[in-house]
Amino acid sequence: MKHGLILVLLSFAGVNLANALDLESNQLRVNGHTLHYYQAGTKGTPLILLTGYATTSNFWNSDFVECLAASHRVYLMDYAGINSSESTNLHKLSIKSMATDVNKFSQKLKLKQPALIGWSMGGGVALEASFMAPKQYRQLYLISPIVPVTNQQQLVFPF
Numbered sequence: 001m002k003h004g005l006i007l008v009l010l011s012f013a014g015v016n017l018a019n020a021l022d023l024e025s026n027q028l029r030v031n032g033h034t035l036h037y038y039q040a041g042t043k044g045t046p047l048i049l050l051t052g053y054a055t056t057s058n059f060w061n062s063d064f065v066e067c068l069a070a071s072h073r074v075y076l077m078d079y080a081g082i083n084s085s086e087s088t089n090l091h092k093l094s095i096k097s098m099a100t101d102v103n104k105f106s107q108k109l110k111l112k113q114p115a116l117i118g119w120s121m122g123g124g125v126a127l128e129a130s131f132m133a134p135k136q137y138r139q140l141y142l143i144s145p146i147v148p149v150t151n152q153q154q155l156v157f158p159f
Contacts, residue, residue: 023065023076030104031097033080037105040076041069045138046111048075048102052120056083059119075114077105079125095121099128106136115139121146 023038038057047068051059057076068074078085079098102125106114115138118126123145130140 028105028108030101030108033101034086035080035101035105036078036083036085038076040065040074041072044072046073046075046114048077048106048114048116050077050102050116050118050122050125052122077102095124095128098125099132102129103133103136113138115141117141118145119143
């Protein structure tokens with residue numbers, strides 16, 4: 001019984017999003033970085049999915065991505081220095097610099113008014129990207145986002 005359970009667990013350990021779905025792996029040069037991204041779906045509104053801290057584009061649930069890709073062009077973007085992305089200035093990464101990369105990513109791919117979907121830190125990145133270029137995006141979806149706070153006191157006593 002134990003051996004069967006171990007085999008089942010090991011079979012799931014090697015499965016990642018790219019293998020579970022028909023995803024196209026790509027790279028794009030943006031702001032001096034080579035950004036890695038996956039693409040799924042061929043029709044509909046473009047969606048850019050942005051992950052949280054310490055996660056990669058492989059984070060997204062394959063059923064979720066598959067559902068979105070049925071009616072949208074889905075782009076799962078890695079930040080500079082993450083996964084297969086490269087960066088020469090990792091110490092200068094910030095929410096603002098990642099948002100700038102998202103805006104340039106969208107422009108370079110000539111995505112016409114994509115929607116941004118950001119989870120956790122990706123929500124903060126999506127929010128900042130939309131503040132920087134409000135007419136560039138059709139919609140903004142935030143899933144449990146971080147929200148940038150400028151007043152240090154608000155961090156300690158938010159209410």
